[in-house]
Amino acid sequence: xxxxxxxxxxxxxxxxxxxxxxxxxxxxxxxxxxxxxxxxxxxxxxxxxxxxxxxxxxxxxxxxxxxxxxxxxxxxxxxxxxxxxxxxxxxxxxxxxxxxxxxxxxxxxxxxxxxxxxxxxxxxxxxxxxxxxxxxxxxxxxxxxxxxxxxxxxxxxxxxxxxxxxxxxxxxxxxxxxxxxxxxxxxxxxxxxxxxxxxxxxxxxxxxxxxxxxxxxxxxxxxxxxxxxxxxxxxxxxxxxxxxxxxxxxxxxxxxxxxxxxxxxxxxxxxxxxxxxxxxxxxxxxxxxxxxxxxxxxxxxxxxxxxxxxxxxxxxxxxxxxxxxxxxxxxxxxxxxxxxxxxxxxxxxxxxxxxxxxxxxxxxxxxxxxxxxxxxxxxxxxxxxxxxxxxxxxxxxxxxxxxxxxxxxxxxxxxxxxxxxxxxx
Ligand code: NAD
Numbered sequence: 001x002x003x004x005x006x007x008x009x010x011x012x013x014x015x016x017x018x019x020x021x022x023x024x025x026x027x028x029x030x031x032x033x034x035x036x037x038x039x040x041x042x043x044x045x046x047x048x049x050x051x052x053x054x055x056x057x058x059x060x061x062x063x064x065x066x067x068x069x070x071x072x073x074x075x076x077x078x079x080x081x082x083x084x085x086x087x088x089x090x091x092x093x094x095x096x097x098x099x100x101x102x103x104x105x106x107x108x109x110x111x112x113x114x115x116x117x118x119x120x121x122x123x124x125x126x127x128x129x130x131x132x133x134x135x136x137x138x139x140x141x142x143x144x145x146x147x148x149x150x151x152x153x154x155x156x157x158x159x160x161x162x163x164x165x166x167x168x169x170x171x172x173x174x175x176x177x178x179x180x181x182x183x184x185x186x187x188x189x190x191x192x193x194x195x196x197x198x199x200x201x202x203x204x205x206x207x208x209x210x211x212x213x214x215x216x217x218x219x220x221x222x223x224x225x226x227x228x229x230x231x232x233x234x235x236x237x238x239x240x241x242x243x244x245x246x247x248x249x250x251x252x253x254x255x256x257x258x259x260x261x262x263x264x265x266x267x268x269x270x271x272x273x274x275x276x277x278x279x280x281x282x283x284x285x286x287x288x289x290x291x292x293x294x295x296x297x298x299x300x301x302x303x304x305x306x307x308x309x310x311x312x313x314x315x316x317x318x319x320x321x322x323x324x325x326x327x328x329x330x331x332x333x334x335x336x337x338x339x340x341x342x343x344x345x346x347x348x349x350x351x352x353x354x355x356x357x358x359x360x361x362x363x364x365x366x367x368x369x370x371x372x373x374x375x376x377x378x379x380x381x382x383x384x385x386x387x388x389x390x391x392x393x394x395x396x397x398x399x400x401x402x403x404x405x406x407x408x409x410x411x412x413x414x415x416x417x418x419x420x421x422x423x424x425x
Contacts, residue, residue, distance in 0.1 A: 005074035006098070007066040011088065022064060025076055026338040035330050036062070042329060050325055062273060062331065063087035064338070065266075067094035069102030070224075070353045077354055078335040079269030084378030086265045089361030090354055096364075097357060100227035100308065105349035111157065111219035112185040112318060114176040114193035114212070121206035124163045124172050130203045131161040131174050138199050142176055142192035149188055154181035156192055174200050177219060182344040183323035184277055189213040215283040217316035218291070222345075224352035225312035227304070228360065234368055239309045241367030242360070246301035253295040259359070260289055260298050263313065266358030270351045274339075275325040275332030277318070281351075284316035299359050313356040317348035380407045387412035393425055 003025050010018060016037075023033050035041040039059055048054045065077040065087050079087050097103055121127045131138075135158075142156035149155050158177040163170055176196065178189045193211035201208050230236050249259035264282060271278045289298050299313040320326050321344045327333060341347040380398035387409055389397045397415045401407045419425055 003074060005066055005068050005076045006095075007076075010064070010066050010091075018064065022076065022338060026340065028334065028337065032334050032337070036334060041331055046328060046330070050328060060272070062335070063269075065090040065094065065269075065354065065357075067091050067098055068350075068353065068357070069094070069098045070105055070350060072102065075340065075350055076338055077270060077350070078273040078338050079266070079354075080272040080335075081265070081269040083265065084382060086269060086358065088378075089365070090266050090269075090357045093357040093361035093364070096228050096232040096360065097226045099232040100229050103224050103226045103353035103356065105222065105224045105353055107222045107317065107345045107349050107352075108220060110154070110180045110182075110185070110344055110348075111177050112180050112189050112217055113214045113219060114178060114189040115210065115214050116174040116176070116193050116197055116200050116208055117210040118172040118174065118200060118204050118206040118208050119168065121170070121172050121204045123205075124170050127172055127204040127206065128161040128163060131172070131200060132159065134199060134203045135159045138174075138176075138196045141196050141199055142178070145191050145195045146188055149178075149181065149183070152181045154179040172204055172206060175214075180220075180318075180320075180344075182321045184280065184318050184320035184344075185323075186213045186277070186280065186318075187323070215280050215316075215318065216287040216291075217284050217318045218288065220316055220318055220348075221314055222317035222348040222352040223312070223314045224349065224356045225310070226353075226356060226360075228309040228311065230307045230309065233309055233360075233364060236303075236307045238364060238368050239303050239307060242309055242363045243301050243303050245363045245367050246297060246299070249297040250300075251296075256289065256295055256297050259363075260285065262362040263298055263315075263355040263359045265362075266354040266356075267315075267351045270339075270347075270354050271319065273332065273335040274319075274321075274347065275329040275335075276320060277324060280318050281316070284318060288316050299356060301363065309360075311356050311360055313352055313359070315352065315355070317351060319348045319351060320344050321347055376407050377402045383407055383409060384412050384416075387416060389416050391425075393419055396425070 019033055042057045047057050060080045060082055062080050065079055068075040068077055138159055139156045143150050156176050156178050160175040162173050197208040197211050230239050249256045268278045271281050289295050298315050302310045304310050380401045384394045384397040397412050400415050401411055
């Protein structure tokens, strides 16, 4: 049976009811659903092996974005995030996009770049040629380090070298191109870069310092695009508003930073839920947004001949399904199961689609009703909780603050006192 991600009224359910829905959708076991409900489901002995000096764990809410149709397949999207409105906006945007046939995605091969820095080379231009001439020997040495990656169809596939001018003079930078298949690849690539360094020193006559992966993963890109019918987005005026909002981000780095932060709200939600390295992806995204020499928007929004909105997004996506902490963290494993993705590339494409949805949700709100409308009502609940509200008092206080357009801590405290004094709760 084909299962739909259209879960009408999902947000109105209790967490237990939502979990029952997800259990059914993703065939979760009793043990997996119990783990999702257990706030301490990252055992101390596992956490203690993940990082250093562990004293505890840090829980973040895990929400599900609904309505995603990607390449004609339904996905429910687990998102780990502390910020209100993000999951709701992604679900709402995915619903609009669904009306236009959903998201379409693609990606390049999962190739990461490993850099080897060589200094003190007497004849850098000739040395560069000697490096490329030794390509076979260097690639073989790199691949000898990782038979598992090679047997999975990956491994070092190519080698490049460039000369850069620095404050310390000319440097030769050799770059290994490694197909990482289903891993993010930093450890794999760094190991290879370290192993080939002696060969590179020998052929260049220089001294190698750094041997490290680049997070500007321009050879590992994920892409997503969509058509949003003008009717679904709120009419042609809203389409024009969104296209203008994009033009602002494309032209002004101050706006572009916030525009791209909105895209990353969605992407990082998925990246964190699957316990991938979100710093690597954020670094890659922002660097990619500046590759023309001027920081700009990662996405594009246009109006087509029918007056419909067309969005597209391309960015580096160093994401894994194996390796790192993806298979160590019990909740990440469940998130991958809910997503139902089979390869790291598929996961990256889903993340790109979520980023595009998130961007659409934010731009529509900004160009239409203003961002605070949706944001503040959720924010009000957080303020109410911080002010000491519990149980039903949270929604009562939040609703009253929104009604009075006073979403502040002092107001929340005042309302808590008032409600308590009224004896209604
Ligand atoms: P890893 O070392 O845990 O696993 C990689 C290995 O998994 C491969 O080398 C391969 O031998 C094996 N493997 C098994 N099945 C595979 C398959 N289907 N496809 C490909 N390989 C397969 O992980 P990693 O992805 O090499 O490194 C990721 C970690 O490195 C993350 O924790 C990240 O935070 C960290 N890191 C990041 C940076 C950076 O981004 N600059 C730097 C250093 C470390």
